[in-house]
Each structure stands twice: as structure tokens, then as C-alpha cells.
Amino acid sequence: MFRASGKGSIWVALIVVLLLLSGCGAGGAGKSANSGEATGTDKGTTDTQGATSTDSVRTIEHVLGKTEIKGTPKRIVTLYNGATDVMIAYGVKPVGIVEASGTEPVYDYLKKDLEGIPTVGLETQPNMEEIYKLKPDVILASKFRNEATYQQLSEIAPTVAVDQLYEWKDTVKLIGQVLNQEDKGTQLLADWDQRVADFKTKMGDRLPIKASIVNFRADHARIYYMGFAGQILKELGFTRPPAQEGDKWGIKVNSKESIPDMNADTLFVFNSGKDQAAIEKNVEAWTSHPLWKNLDAYKKKSIFKVDEVNWNLAGGYLSANRMLDDLYKLYDLKS
Known part of the structure; x- marks a missing residue:
């Protein structure tokens, strides 16, 4: 990865000039063809339009450095889906978001809360001009996606980041700091811990269960290790096959001879991509193979199809709870 050079300052300055010339200055912030400002608020959700509430300056340390934030930010742009999810968990609407990964620009479970919120491009390629138009107080980013453009983002507004x-x-912790709501963040995580304990108690001696997470695409399959779902499964008392231990996200497999690498007592399976016909054809090719039928999970009838958004894409507090909801249902537990 690399950091942006001093050219970022020139680049941002050019944006300012262009916006002024096109009438998109202070009077037109956030109003473009596809990014009008949010209107109204939902019950229990804080409107993020307006100035900061105090003039005090705080320094927040994060993976990409130290960032000074003035007061309590009201206008926040989120550059990864997990941050958008967590903002809503705090009851605060961003003024701008990146498009959701997958087939829809906003995940169904967040549509009501994010109605009218403008998008600023893809998570993989946010639009700097659209971000600038929204005049954010703070930008929430990630090292994984935004390290190379961190300097440019910081010239638009104070920018803080998580690693992965x-x-x-x-x-959850970083946004608690940004919003001056660390107590609420602590409570959110305590509520999660309580649900985890409840799940493990109700599962009883069924745990540990050795599990694999398998993902089918149009032209290959993947085995996920310790990403979003993998971390949660581990916390809940599931184990992983020895070859799947470690911090690596997982592996891409093209040959059906790799099916034994998926072997576990339980398989959680989700599909990814827009070409549904090609994906279903690929799933059929893999799951009809003799090696698939030799998997322990197949023999135990313990293969579960799960939701891609909850288990992989959304990556936030609310989606973690939705994934846990899925597991309560799969194992016939009362939540």
C-alpha cells in the first residue's frame, strides 16, 4: 500500500475551484443528481445535519494516525458498510454512505434508516468530489480500503480509520469515540456479550461444532477462514478444521479436488454474484460431485444455506446480531 503525496492538496484545491465555478459551493452542498441531502429522521435516530455541538478539540488515535476532532460531529460520511451499520446501531444517520456490496445500493435491513441518504460511490472506489460536496465533519474509513487516499480524505475532513x-x-469502539458516546458503545458490546453467553448456554453440550464457511461464485468456490463470520463462530464456541486456523481470510478454490478441504461437521454456505444462473449451475456442479457427498456435513445432513449480507457483506454490529439470529433459528433455539 502507499500513501498519497502532496499532490492530494492540489487535487482537493481543484475540486474547490470547480465546485465554486459550477455553483456547487456552500449553497449546494450535497445536492447532485444522485446525492441529495437526507430529509427527516426516523424515530430513535439522530439527524446529523448542522454544526458541531461544542468547540472542544479531541484527539483520536487510530490505525492511520492521530486525528483532531472539534466538538461532537454532526455530519459524518461512512466509507465502508460496517461503519454505516454501526452508525445506525448508535441511532445516528450518516450524511453520506458508500453503496452496499452486492446487488442493491442499500441492504434491505437498513433501507428504512437510510432512506434519502446520498451515496458517494463504491466502497472500493469512493467519489472524492461527492464526499467534498457533503461538507462532512468527520469521515469514517478503513486502512484496508482507504490507506492510499487517506491524505486526500483528511484534506476534505478529519478522517479516522479501522484496520480491517x-x-x-x-x-463500534471507534464510532463511540467519534460521537462522544463511548458509554453507549460499551453497552452495545455488553448486550452482544450477553447474547453470546445465552447462545452458548442454550447450545449446551452440542458445542463445540467443527464448521466450515463455503462460498460459491459463478466460476469458483471459496473457503472462508477468519473473516467476519469466522470470528463470530469462534466466539460462539464453534471450531474450525486445522487447515482453516489462522488470520488468513481464506482461499479461492477452482478444482473440485479441493472439496475435502471443506470437510467439517457443519457447512455454512452462501452464494455471491449477480449472474444467478451461472452461480446455480456452478453450485450444482460442485454439490453433485462424489467428493461433496463424502463430506461429514453432507452425511450428517448439516449443510445450511445462509444469508450473504448477514454473514459476509454488511460487517457491522446489527448484521452480527442478524447472523446470530440466523444461528438461533438454525439450531431451534429461543432468543
Whole structure:
């Protein structure tokens, strides 16, 4: 990875000039063809329009450095889906978000809360001009996605970052600092810990269960190790096959001879991609193979199809709880 050079300052200055010339200055912030400002608020959600509430300056340390933040930010742009999810968990609407990964620009479970919120491009390629138009007080980023453009983002607004997208608890803590709501962040995590304990108690001696997470695409399969779902499964008392231990996200497999690498007592399976016909054809090719039928999970009838958004894409506090909801249902537990 690399950091942006001093050219970032020139680049941002050019944006300012262009915006002024096109009438998109202070009077038109956040109002473009696809990014009008949010209107109204939902019950229990704080409107993020307006100035900061105090003039005090705080310094927040994060993976990409130290950032000074003035007062309590009201206008926050989120550059990864997990941050958007966690903002809503805090009851605060961002003024701008990146498009959701997958087939829809906003995940279904967040549509009501994010209605009218403008998007600023893809998580993999946010639009700097659209971010600038929104005049954010703070930008929430990640080292994984935004390290190379961190300097440019910081010239638009104070920018703080987590390391990895799937480290959702780090996102909860960081946003608690940004919003001056660290007590609420502590409570959110305590509520999660209580649910984890409840799940483990109700599962009883069924745990530990050795599990694999398998993902089918249109032209290959993947085995996920310690990403978002992998971390949660480990916390809940599931174990992983020895070859799947470690910090690596997982592996991409093209040959069906790799099916034995998926072997576990339970398989959690989700599909990814827009070409549904090609994906289903690929799933059929893999799951009809003799090696698939030799998997322990197949023999035990313990293969579960799960939701890609909850288990992989959304990456936040609310989606972690939705994944846990899925597990309560799969194992016939009362939540």
C-alpha cells in the first residue's frame, strides 16, 4: 500500500475551484443528481445535519494516525458498510454512505434508516468530489480500503480509520469515540456479550461444532477462514478444521479436488454474484460431485444455506446480531 503525496492538496484545491465555478459551493452542498441531502429522521435516530455541538478539540488515535476532532460531529460520511451499520446501531444517520456490496445500493435491513441518504460511490472506489460536496465533519474509513487516499480524505475532513473491514467491534469502539458516546458503545458490546453467553448456554453440550464457511461464485468456490463470520463462530464456541486456523481470510478454490478441504461437521454456505444462473449451475456442479457427498456435513445432513449480507457483506454490529439470529433459528433455539 502507499500513501498519497502532496499532490492530494492540489487535487482537493481543484475540486474547490470547480465546485465554486459550477455553483456547487456552500449553497449546494450535497445536492447532485444522485446525492441529495437526507430529509427527516426516523424515530430513535439522530439527524446529523448542522454544526458541531461544542468547540472542544479531541484527539483520536487510530490505525492511520492521530486525528483532531472539534466538538461532537454532526455530519459524518461512512466509507465502508460496517461503519454505516454501526452508525445506525448508535441511532445516528450518516450524511453520506458508500453503496452496499452486492446487488442493491442499500441492504434491505437498513433501507428504512437510510432512506434519502446520498451515496458517494463504491466502497472500493469512493467519489472524492461527492464526499467534498457533503461538507462532512468527520469521515469514517478503513486502512484496508482507504490507506492510499487517506491524505486526500483528511484534506476534505478529519478522517479516522479501522484496520480491517470485518473488525466490527473496533468499528463500534471507534464510532463511540467519534460521537462522544463511548458509554453507549460499551453497552452495545455488553448486550452482544450477553447474547453470546445465552447462545452458548442454550447450545449446551452440542458445542463445540467443527464448521466450515463455503462460498460459491459463478466460476469458483471459496473457503472462508477468519473473516467476519469466522470470528463470530469462534466466539460462539464453534471450531474450525486445522487447515482453516489462522488470520488468513481464506482461499479461492477452482478444482473440485479441493472439496475435502471443506470437510467439517457443519457447512455454512452462501452464494455471491449477480449472474444467478451461472452461480446455480456452478453450485450444482460442485454439490453433485462424489467428493461433496463424502463430506461429514453432507452425511450428517448439516449443510445450511445462509444469508450473504448477514454473514459476509454488511460487517457491522446489527448484521452480527442478524447472523446470530440466523444461528438461533438454525439450531431451534429461543432468543
